[in-house]
Amino acid sequence: MELSRRSFLKLSGAGIGVTALAQLGFSATALAASEELRISEATETTTVCPYCSVGCSAIVSVKDGKIVGLEGLPDSPINRASLCSKGQSIYQVANNDRRLTKVLYRAPGGTDWEEKTWEEAIPRIARLIKDTRDATFVETEEIEGVKVTANRCEGIAQLGGAALDNEECYLASKFARGLGLVYIEHQARI
Ligand code: SF4
Structure with a gap:
């Protein structure tokens, strides 16, 4: 039988637990229950930790729409479990009552947050980006008396987060540079 490192750890872990309980005199029912893992019947997927640029991989177990288990991925050459x-x-990013799942808007000078839909929010964000870019775009500048092309937008900055993966970072920075942004930073660097 092909036995992966992960399957071996699972099997040996279950075996040790059952043997130890049997030696302590637990009943067959208790022994059976001890084998019922919290993650049994959960769906396992792999993910990458969003918190720093090391990029450790993890296995996430999800049951009934909730994360019920998390462990390092043994097959990852970076963190090896x-x-x-x-x-x-x-x-806690997912199992968190404080996680925002709706768009919240606070009007200029306002003190209260209002819920908005994405249909309302996206055109508003696009309008503000366009207006700000138009108002702050620098086409040319003079350096030592010579007029040179600048083509940069000085009125918008972009801050990326480590929750973005490599491909998302690529697209986000391409988009920002396409607008002419020069103030582009990343949370993991500051
Ligand atoms: S990627 Fe996540 S788990 Fe790995 S060292 Fe960074 S913060 Fe820790």
């Missing part, structure tokens, strides 16, 4: 304390807490 280990996760630091920040990585071990990534399930």
Whole structure:
């Protein structure tokens, strides 16, 4: 039988637990229950920790729409099943009552947040980006008395987050540079 490192760890872990319980005199029912893992019947997917540029991989177990297990991915050549304390807490990104799932808008000078739909928010964001870019775009500038092409937008900055993967970062920075942005930064660098 082909046995992966992960399957071996699972099997040996279950075996050790059952043997230890049997030696302590637990009943067959208790022994059976001990084998019922929290992650049984959960769907496992792999992910990459969003918190720093090390890029550790993890296995996330999801049952009934909730994360019920998280562990480092043994097959990852980067972290080989280990996760630091920040990585071990990534399930809180999803299992979190304080997570924002709706667009919230606070009007200029306002004190209260209003819920908006994405249909309302996206055109508004696009309008503000376009207006700000038009108002702050620098086409040329003079350097030591010589007029040169600048083509940069000085009125908008972009800050990326480590939750973005490589491809998303590529697209986000291409988009920003396409608008002429020069103030482009990333959370993992500051
Ligand atoms: S688990 Fe820790 S070291 Fe690994 S990517 Fe996440 S924050 Fe960085």
